[in-house]
Amino acid sequence: MEGIVRRRPPEDGESYFMSMTDMMVGLLLIFIILLAYFALNLQSKTEELTGANRTRAVILSNLQRSLKEKGLQVEIDTQTGVLRLPDDVLFDKARWELNEKGQAAISKVASAMMEILPCYTASDLCKEERSPHLIDAVFVEGHTDSDAMYGTMNNYGLSVRRAETTFTMLQRNQPELNSFRNKPEDEPGSAPILGLSGYGPD
Numbered sequence: 001m002e003g004i005v006r007r008r009p010p011e012d013g014e015s016y017f018m019s020m021t022d023m024m025v026g027l028l029l030i031f032i033i034l035l036a037y038f039a040l041n042l043q044s045k046t047e048e049l050t051g052a053n054r055t056r057a058v059i060l061s062n063l064q065r066s067l068k069e070k071g072l073q074v075e076i077d078t079q080t081g082v083l084r085l086p087d088d089v090l091f092d093k094a095r096w097e098l099n100e101k102g103q104a105a106i107s108k109v110a111s112a113m114m115e116i117l118p119c120y121t122a123s124d125l126c127k128e129e130r131s132p133h134l135i136d137a138v139f140v141e142g143h144t145d146s147d148a149m150y151g152t153m154n155n156y157g158l159s160v161r162r163a164e165t166t167f168t169m170l171q172r173n174q175p176e177l178n179s180f181r182n183k184p185e186d187e188p189g190s191a192p193i194l195g196l197s198g199y200g201p202d
Contacts, residue, residue, distance in 0.1 A: 055133040056081050059120055066112040072105055085109070096142075096161035098169060106166055110173035113138075121180040121193055136182045140167045140196040163196040170194070 057078035064076050064083070075084040090102035098106060119126040120135045142163030171177055171194070183190040 052133045053078075055120070055131055059116060059135070062116045063112050066115055067108055070108040070112065072108045090166070091162060094158070096158055096165050098165055103169065106169045107173045110170045110177065113170070113177060114174045117180060117193075122182065122184045122190070123176075123180050125176065125179070134182055135180075135193050137195055138193050140170065140194070142166065142196070167194065167196040 060076040060078050060081070060083055064074055067074050072085075075086075076082065077084070085105060089105055090098055092099050114125075117123075117135065117138075119128050120131050120133070122134065140163050142159040142161070177194060178192060180193045181190050182193055
């Protein structure tokens with residue numbers, strides 16, 4: 001499965017990635033937790049990794065709850081860090097423009113992200129205690145239709161365009177999402193957490 005990611009490469013030892021080979025067709029938000037206080041010995045590393053996994057599960061559960069309250073049902077996978085919106089909620093077949101339901105859904109997702117994420121980033125919008133496990137990245141991942149496409153737009157191109165459309169709409173609905181960073185802006189490796197990727201139909 002081929003993919004494209006528009007984002008800086010992570011620094012060694014900072015990010016926790018999971019395999020993407022079993023993802024279903026749809027649009028995904030992939031949450032990657034930065035291990036902010038990575039210890040030197042194996043036991044401490046294991047404890048930090050466990051803590052980061054718990055934090056990621058809390059983030060996903062809170063987002064799911066917030067979206068349910070807003071009338072949007074989503075699936076989460078706390079093991080892989082995935083929040084999934086079914087493709088038929090967002091896009092018409094073979095189209096990359098968000099349909100009317102899709103625009104409303106992404107508006108709700110952007111709102112929920114503004115509610116839940118500030119204290120899991122280096123954002124100044126955090127008004128409570130900041131988590132020791134910060135989000136390193138949230139990838140908006142576009143998947144394509146299961147049917148093969150031909151002509152000027154293939155399945156891979158469709159997935160990338162869907163990710164780009166959703167990425168842009170999230171920022172348009174909540175511009176302050178652009179201020180969410182994995183580290184304070186004056187620290188090395190600081191970058192916005194939002195990124196995107198696209199995959200084919202497999």
